[in-house]
Amino acid sequence: MLPWWFWVLLWTVLVLAALLLAVLAGFRLFRRGMAVLGSASDAADHISGEFAKPGTVVNYEPVGRRYPHGTEATHGDPEKIAKKRLKGKAERIEARRVKRVARRSDRGQAQNMRDVKLF
Numbered sequence: 470m471l472p473w474w475f476w477v478l479l480w481t482v483l484v485l486a487a488l489l490l491a492v493l494a495g496f497r498l499f500r501r502g503m504a505v506l507g508s509a510s511d512a513a514d515h516i517s518g519e520f521a522k523p524g525t526v527v528n529y530e531p532v533g534r535r536y537p538h539g540t541e542a543t544h545g546d547p548e549k550i551a552k553k554r555l556k557g558k559a560e561r562i563e564a565r566r567v568k569r570v571a572r573r574s575d576r577g578q579a580q581n582m583r584d585v586k587l588f
Contacts, residue, residue, distance in 0.1 A: 542550060570584050 566584055570580060573580055
């Protein structure tokens with residue numbers, strides 16, 4: 470059987486080693502976190518510098534409503550509203566199909582037969 474002071478010494482060394490390991494890991498984590506924040510700050514400065522250049526303002530044209538809304542939707546003729554909604558839905562589906570065909574063509578991918586309207 471080992472003497473009692475050995476066990477006290479052993480546990481003291483183990484606890485101190487665990488504390489040292491935790492402090493070193495925390496310090497390393499803190500340094501890496503500060504490095505990440507520094508690089509994020511540099512990236513934000515770069516991005517804001519690009520947006521601050523003169524002549525980068527883009528004027529977008531207003532988007533028209535594709536479906537009835539507001540009072541027109543609640544008090545309008547239900548048949549006209551349904552036709553307008555279905556027309557807008559068909560236009561959106563067709564626009565997505567055209568974009569999909571163009572994207573696959575640009576990438577050199579095979580086209581879906583229904584997208585190119587072969588069937």
